[in-house]
Amino acid sequence: MYGNTNITEEEAKRMNSVEEDPIKLAAFEERIARGEKIEPGDWMPKEYRKQLIRMIEQHAHSEIVGALPEGTWITRAPNFRRKLALIAKVQDEIGHGQLLYSAAETLGKTREQMLEDLLNGKSKYSNIFNYPAETWADVAVIGFLVDGAAIVNQVINSKGSYGPYCRALERICYEESFHLKQGHDNVVYLATGTKRQRAMLQDAINRWYRPLLHFFGPPDRTSQHSEKLMKWKVKLASNDDMRNQFLDQYVPKIWELGITFPDPNLKKNDENIWEFSDPDWEEFKRVINGDGPCNAERLAVRKYAEEAGRWVRNALMSKNEKYVTPLA
Amino acid sequence: MNNNALKDLLYKMADDALIIGHRNSEWTGIGPMLEEDLAFSSMAQDKIGHAQALYQILHEILGEPEPDQVAFLREEKFFKCCQFVELPIGEYDFSLIRQFLFDHAEAIRYEMLAGSSFQPLAQLAKKIKGEIKYHTMHADTFLKQLANGNDESHARMQSALNYAMPYALGIFEKGELENELISQEVFAGEDALKAKWLEKVTSIVESAGLKMPVVADNKIIYGGRKGFHSEYLKPLLDEMCEVVRTDPEAEW
Amino acid sequence: MKNTLPHWHNLPFLEDLKISIMNSLDPRVKRLHLKSGETEPVHTNTHLVTWEVFHQDKRGKQHVHVGVVHASSPEMALIMAKEAFGRRGKTANLWVVKTSDVFTFQSEDEDMFETTPEKTFRDPAFYKVRDRIEKFQKQQLQ
Numbered sequence: 001m002y003g004n005t006n007i008t009e010e011e012a013k014r015m016n017s018v019e020e021d022p023i024k025l026a027a028f029e030e031r032i033a034r035g036e037k038i039e040p041g042d043w044m045p046k047e048y049r050k051q052l053i054r055m056i057e058q059h060a061h062s063e064i065v066g067a068l069p070e071g072t073w074i075t076r077a078p079n080f081r082r083k084l085a086l087i088a089k090v091q092d093e094i095g096h097g098q099l100l101y102s103a104a105e106t107l108g109k110t111r112e113q114m115l116e117d118l119l120n121g122k123s124k125y126s127n128i129f130n131y132p133a134e135t136w137a138d139v140a141v142i143g144f145l146v147d148g149a150a151i152v153n154q155v156i157n158s159k160g161s162y163g164p165y166c167r168a169l170e171r172i173c174y175e176e177s178f179h180l181k182q183g184h185d186n187v188v189y190l191a192t193g194t195k196r197q198r199a200m201l202q203d204a205i206n207r208w209y210r211p212l213l214h215f216f217g218p219p220d221r222t223s224q225h226s227e228k229l230m231k232w233k234v235k236l237a238s239n240d241d242m243r244n245q246f247l248d249q250y251v252p253k254i255w256e257l258g259i260t261f262p263d264p265n266l267k268k269n270d271e272n273i274w275e276f277s278d279p280d281w282e283e284f285k286r287v288i289n290g291d292g293p294c295n296a297e298r299l300a301v302r303k304y305a306e307e308a309g310r311w312v313r314n315a316l317m318s319k320n321e322k323y324v325t326p327l328a
Numbered sequence: 329m330n331n332n333a334l335k336d337l338l339y340k341m342a343d344d345a346l347i348i349g350h351r352n353s354e355w356t357g358i359g360p361m362l363e364e365d366l367a368f369s370s371m372a373q374d375k376i377g378h379a380q381a382l383y384q385i386l387h388e389i390l391g392e393p394e395p396d397q398v399a400f401l402r403e404e405k406f407f408k409c410c411q412f413v414e415l416p417i418g419e420y421d422f423s424l425i426r427q428f429l430f431d432h433a434e435a436i437r438y439e440m441l442a443g444s445s446f447q448p449l450a451q452l453a454k455k456i457k458g459e460i461k462y463h464t465m466h467a468d469t470f471l472k473q474l475a476n477g478n479d480e481s482h483a484r485m486q487s488a489l490n491y492a493m494p495y496a497l498g499i500f501e502k503g504e505l506e507n508e509l510i511s512q513e514v515f516a517g518e519d520a521l522k523a524k525w526l527e528k529v530t531s532i533v534e535s536a537g538l539k540m541p542v543v544a545d546n547k548i549i550y551g552g553r554k555g556f557h558s559e560y561l562k563p564l565l566d567e568m569c570e571v572v573r574t575d576p577e578a579e580w
Numbered sequence: 581m582k583n584t585l586p587h588w589h590n591l592p593f594l595e596d597l598k599i600s601i602m603n604s605l606d607p608r609v610k611r612l613h614l615k616s617g618e619t620e621p622v623h624t625n626t627h628l629v630t631w632e633v634f635h636q637d638k639r640g641k642q643h644v645h646v647g648v649v650h651a652s653s654p655e656m657a658l659i660m661a662k663e664a665f666g667r668r669g670k671t672a673n674l675w676v677v678k679t680s681d682v683f684t685f686q687s688e689d690e691d692m693f694e695t696t697p698e699k700t701f702r703d704p705a706f707y708k709v710r711d712r713i714e715k716f717q718k719q720q721l722q
Contacts, residue, residue, distance in 0.1 A: 041686060041687040072605060078571040078578075082580055083376060087372060087376070090356050090369070099647060300615075309359065311481060315478050315480065317627060323627045324630070327682055363649050469655045470656075
């Protein structure tokens with residue numbers, strides 16, 4: 001869901017009907033099939049460029065908006081180690097945004113245009129960040145499980161076809177390993193701490209469980225599929241596959257601490273597939289379309305940052321310089 | 329070596345670093361542009377790291393409690409930070425000017441401490457010299473660029489400088505045991521520091537095309553070094569210690 | 581021109597206008613006094629140019645391209661690059677070059693490089709004389 005490749009029925013129809021130069025298209029698809037990367041200067045189908053911009057852009061937006069729920073607790077982190085780790089972690093999210101906007105920029109859309117689309121509601125970001133970080137334990141849960149989910153997504157996408165995105169993702173995956181460790185560390189301290197700490201952690205897990213299931217997008221059986229996106233290695237795994245991978249890696253790590261998930265049906269079946277209760281996909285739709293607890297706040301804060309910072313960027317902008325698309 | 333004089337110096341340095349680092353960390357995620365967000369955030373982490381290192385010296389060598397306890401469980405009246413660092417982040421012009429003024433004072437202070445008779449401080453000064461160099465380099469670059477950007481940015485920088493100066497001069501408020509520090513060759517004193525700082529800051533401000541504000545002595549904001557703080561410190565500490573206070577027995 | 585007094589001086593007018601302030605769990609968001617409800621659409625037009633960043637992790641090693649930063653001067657580009665690309669691991673130094681100053685071949689011209697690997701006469705592995713030496717030595721013994 002981070003790099004959102006969920007498409008509508010209309011989009012699927014349109015993708016299949018766009019005419020592209022057949023010779024160039026064949027060479028392009030052969031290159032991808034050989035496992036080679038597409039680089040910024042290459043010819044590419046219009047739809048490929050469009051879908052990639054959308055995916056990378058949404059990923060970038062997710063990073064900078066994602067910095068906000070955890071940022072809530074920076075000023076309240078309870079000791080030096082946690083304080084420094086949390087500032088560094090949130091800083092990384094901004095850094096990842098920076099890397100991803102730059103990757104998307106190589107496809108021809110400027111960072112400013114992407115930020116404008118975010119603030120005007122045209123572009124989306126990962127739905128999970130429309131939920132609030134209510135307690136310190138939420139920081140631990142986000143740091144461990146939300147980052148864990150993001151890593152599943154990122155590792156898969158790093159095998160995609162577009163060079164700049166893959167390179168950005170490799171760097172990001174490396175930094176995420178720190179996030180995961182410090183998140184897990186935090187979770188373990190809470191789980192093995194006082195009664196109050198344990199209760200705080202359990203409460204946070206209870207609240208984040210459904211949003212985590214929503215993270216990878218709707219079940220495959222209800223999603224629109226695009227063979228084209230798979231062929232072009234833009235979408236590399238199904239929502240259900242990624243969700244299953246996530247549950248497989250992380251549910252045991254929570255259970256081993258004696259913490260539970262609020263779902264009696266959560267279990268691995270005989271085919272090694274994780275089963276769980278329906279997580280209410282109507283809620284997912286409502287929240288992603290604007291009706292979540294924090295949608296308004298997230299955009300308002302980003303708008304504030306944009307407006308309050310405008311005088312700085314205006315002052316720094318060189319009027320005589322012509323902007324060119326970055327290289328790689 | 330007079331332990332009380334040393335404690336006084338170390339506490340005020342550590343408290344300054346902790347509080348300004350805490351303030352600057354409030355910008356993480358809402359800075360005026362992504363790259364600058366990253367830079368400011370790193371500098372906030374550096375400052376908090378310096379505070380931790382100084383509290384560690386207080387703990388290991390001078391018998392004070394552990395850094396976490398000193399930072400998160402001390403009452404407001406025992407803090408020795410200057411009021412300048414307590415002020416809210418305001419808009420970016422204020423935060424940048426505060427960074428510029430404070431970081432130059434810190435840079436010179438550590439330069440003076442590199443030759444201190446108190447070894448732990450001399451060693452720390454040498455170790456973090458590079459970090460502080462980046463902070464002043466960053467401040468100088470942004471000050472110059474914004475002072476010369478356009479009319480609005482120039483006016484904002486000047487206005488923020490005018491507002492900040494009476495507070496900034498409060499950095500150099502002398503502790504009661506100042507003379508001990510000087511006679512023991514731990515530190516050459518706030519007056520010496522202030523003189524060097526004024527020279528340095530004036531030259532950069534003027535070369536950026538701004539005017540150095542003139543502040544009458546009776547307008548300088550003192551009090552922090554003696555435990556008298558602005559209205560902003562207590563809410564800051566309440567917030568900083570909020571989670572710790574929910575469960576003082578807990579390990580986090 | 582916006583009021584250049586410190587931010588916290590400008591709050592009374594908000595009460596006058598009875599604009600509702602967004603309630604948030606985040607204390608720093610609370611301090612921003614954001615208005616809730618509809619706000620005007622945003623137009624961003626402040627472009628800063630991009631600089632390609634090259635990173636050297638150790639003395640003696642090559643500089644490697646790692647990405648871009650947006651900045652308006654070489655000094656600023658270096659300062660931004662330090663934190664964007666040098667905040668972890670080792671860094672010995674960084675180069676920044678304006679994107680508009682970097683030149684490359686077009687993708688279509690990649691074919692110029694296609695036959696290079698075949699030019700084995702440039703390749704040390706192409707030169708094998710062991711067999712020839714042994715044959716000669718055998719002959720000498722006869």
